[in-house]
Amino acid sequence: xxxxxxxxxxxxxxxxxxxxxxxxxxxxxxxxxxxxxxxxxxxxxxxxxxxxxxxxxxxxxxxxxxxxxxxxxxxxxxxxxxxxxxxxxxxxxxxxxxxxxxxxxxxxxxxxxxxxxxxxxxxxxxxxxxxxxxxxxxxxxxxxxxxxxxxxxxxxxxxxxxxxxxxxxxxxxxxxxxxxxxxxxxxxxxxxxxxxxxxxxxxxxxxxxxxxxxxxxxxxxxxxxxxxxxxxxxxxxxxxxxxxxxxxxxxxxxxxxxxxxxxxxxxxxxxxxxxxxxxxxxxxxxxxxxxxxxxxxxxxxxxxxxxxxxxxxxxxxxxxxxxxxxxxxxxxxxxxxxxxxxxxxxxxxxxxxxxxxxxxxxxxxxxxxxxxxxxxxxxxxxxxxxxxxxxxxxxxxxxxxxxxxxxxxxxxxxxxxxxxxxxxxxxxxxxxxxxxxxxxxxxxxxxxxxxxxxxxxxxxxxxxxxxxxxxxxxxxxxxxxxxx
Numbered sequence: 341x342x343x344x345x346x347x348x349x350x351x352x353x354x355x356x357x358x359x360x361x362x363x364x365x366x367x368x369x370x371x372x373x374x375x376x377x378x379x380x381x382x383x384x385x386x387x388x389x390x391x392x393x394x395x396x397x398x399x400x401x402x403x404x405x406x407x408x409x410x411x412x413x414x415x416x417x418x419x420x421x422x423x424x425x426x427x428x429x430x431x432x433x434x435x436x437x438x439x440x441x442x443x444x445x446x447x448x449x450x451x452x453x454x455x456x457x458x459x460x461x462x463x464x465x466x467x468x469x470x471x472x473x474x475x476x477x478x479x480x481x482x483x484x485x486x487x488x489x490x491x492x493x494x495x496x497x498x499x500x501x502x503x504x505x506x507x508x509x510x511x512x513x514x515x516x517x518x519x520x521x522x523x524x525x526x527x528x529x530x531x532x533x534x535x536x537x538x539x540x541x542x543x544x545x546x547x548x549x550x551x552x553x554x555x556x557x558x559x560x561x562x563x564x565x566x567x568x569x570x571x572x573x574x575x576x577x578x579x580x581x582x583x584x585x586x587x588x589x590x591x592x593x594x595x596x597x598x599x600x601x602x603x604x605x606x607x608x609x610x611x612x613x614x615x616x617x618x619x620x621x622x623x624x625x626x627x628x629x630x631x632x633x634x635x636x637x638x639x640x641x642x643x644x645x646x647x648x649x650x651x652x653x654x655x656x657x658x659x660x661x662x663x664x665x666x667x668x669x670x671x672x673x674x675x676x677x678x679x680x681x682x683x684x685x686x687x688x689x690x691x692x693x694x695x696x697x698x699x700x701x702x703x704x705x706x707x708x709x710x711x712x713x714x715x716x717x718x719x720x721x722x723x724x725x726x727x728x729x730x731x732x733x734x735x736x737x738x739x740x741x742x743x744x745x746x747x748x749x750x751x752x753x754x755x756x757x758x759x760x761x762x763x764x765x766x767x768x769x770x771x772x773x774x775x776x777x778x779x780x781x782x783x784x785x786x787x788x789x790x791x792x793x794x795x796x797x798x799x800x801x802x803x804x805x806x807x808x809x810x811x812x813x814x815x816x817x818x819x820x821x822x823x824x
Contacts, residue, residue: 353530354523361519381463384477387419388461388497392479395495405490409436422474425481426494433492441470447478447496454480454494465501474498540568544575556583588766599642603635645788649766652795659701659799663823666695666730666744669702673709673728677717685722688713691729695744698820704796705820708804711789712748712816719814720752732822743802743819751813755806763806764794793818 395411412423416438424447425436431446447466454462462478476498485492543560550558556579560572610628613619619628651657670690681688709728716726726748733745755763766788797804797818804818 349534350527350531353534354527357523357526357530361522365515365519381475381477384421384463384475384497384499385461387421388477388479388495391415391419391423391497392495395481395485405436409438412436413438420499422498424476424496424498425485425490425492426478426496427491428486428493430494433490436490436492441468444469447476449478449494454478456480466498473501475501540564540572544571547575547579551579551582556580556586596642596646600639603638606635607632607639642788645792649788649792649795652792652799657799659704659796661699661701661800663697663699664702664705665697666746666820667692669705669709669746670728670730672706673713676710677713680717681726684717684720686717686720687725689725689727691727693730695730695732696742696822698744699823700800700820701796705800708793708796708818709746709748711793715789715816716748716750716752716814720750724751724813726750733819735819742822744822745817745819747815747817749809749813749815751809751811753814754808754812755814757808760806760808764790764804766791 391412394415395408408425412425415421416423422438422442424438424442424445425433426447426449427433429446430449432442432444434443437443445466445468448464450462464476464478466474466476468474476496478494478496481492481495540560540563547558547560558579560575562569562572562576564572610619610631614625614628619625648657667690674688674690677688680686713726713728720726727750729747729749731745731747733743735743794804797820801821802819804816807815807817809815
């Protein structure tokens with residue numbers, strides 16, 4: 341559970357929300373103390389203004405100290421502020437102290453005289469002897485208050501300064517409630533959104549498990565975000581490719597078993613007959629020996645082709661490439677098949693065409709050309725022809741460069757159009773039922789000559805394909821990179 345993608349997505353959403361709320365709370369609380377001080381100073385100015393004008397404008401000149409003290413106490417009770425009167429040294433006037441704790445307090449005022457009136461009140465802080473911290477506003481009193489025994493010169497209106505802890509304590513429950521609501525809302529939204537991520541992945545996981553069990557028919561619905569749709573689509577295509585590969589492998593094993601069964605049965609039958617004395621004359625033993633030798637060569641040839649194809653496909657075969665002329669390949673092929681041409685009555689034509697040299701392995705390219713020419717001879721009747729030609733063509737898949745296209749054409753029986761895409765498949769059985777279908781027509785007894793030719797051409801950076809001739813017959817073409 342803790343390792344599942346669903347849990348990690350949920351945990352990630354919750355963590356992000358918690359970090360975001362924490363940073364937002366820190367950003368809110370950090371400047372809150374200064375804001376509270378500014379708010380307190382504004383409140384003090386609003387409270388001090390009517391107190392000041394009541395004392396200076398409306399209070400009679402004969403106001404006694406007791407009456408003035410009572411007025412200040414009444415104002416403190418009504419506004420929840422502390423009203424103090426200071427002498428010219430900043431000491432609290434004893435007769436006007438609202439409570440005994442302020443009797444010995446001396447509030448430090450600026451050395452410069454305070455601005456007259458309420459145009460520019462002085463703002464400051466003061467720590468009392470009992471440890472309370474006050475925010476205060478000070479304004480000068482009219483000269484008539486400084487006369488007489490009070491010697492009152494300054495009016496101070498103060499509020500206790502709340503600590504950062506008390507502010508946080510006041511707001512924390514409300515902020516926690518708001519944060520909890522935000523967290524739950526974000527988690528619910530995150531759960532809804534995350535389903536579009538982990539549900540498609542879960543379907544792919546279940547489908548992959550089914551494929552691992554051998555069920556290649558499992559498909560993943562292509563839905564969700566673009567990345568999930570792309571993953572599902574690629575998975576379905578991969579499953580189809582694996583299914584085709586498995587089917588090809590099963591067909592390959594079935595075909596190779598069929599190919600080996602016939603010669604091995606002949607070898608076993610004749611060897612058993614020689615062993616148990618069924619064949620008891622020299623002529624019979626000679627015939628049995630020839631059959632065993634022939635079928636053994638067939639089996640050996642098939643195994644060699646299988647190993648050769650496997651090594652080429654796996655990249656274990658290194659092509660010894662060097663610049664070579666296509667006409668040299670044609671001349672060598674003409675020498676090899678000269679006797680074949682005379683015996684079968686099929687003319688071998690070589691078209692002389694000036695094309696650039698190609699970069700390739702002579703022996704391997706001779707193997708390709710030999711397979712294709714042998715295929716053409718096998719399926720061309722007496723009086724027909726096999727033609728080799730080459731020309732320079734633009735690259736079919738490259739953005740730049742040119743290729744030399746080699747063509748092996750014949751006037752034989754041709755290839756049915758529906759079998760053209762399969763002539764390079766291993767042991768493909770066409771409509772005729774012969775191994776390789778028209779790959780059997782390709783003259784390779786065990787159906788591996790054309791697959792080997794395809795892999796060799798691909799290893800040289802070229803392509804190979806088959807076409808039906810414009811006037812019948814088959815045309816096999818392959819390309820090789822031109823050297824310049």
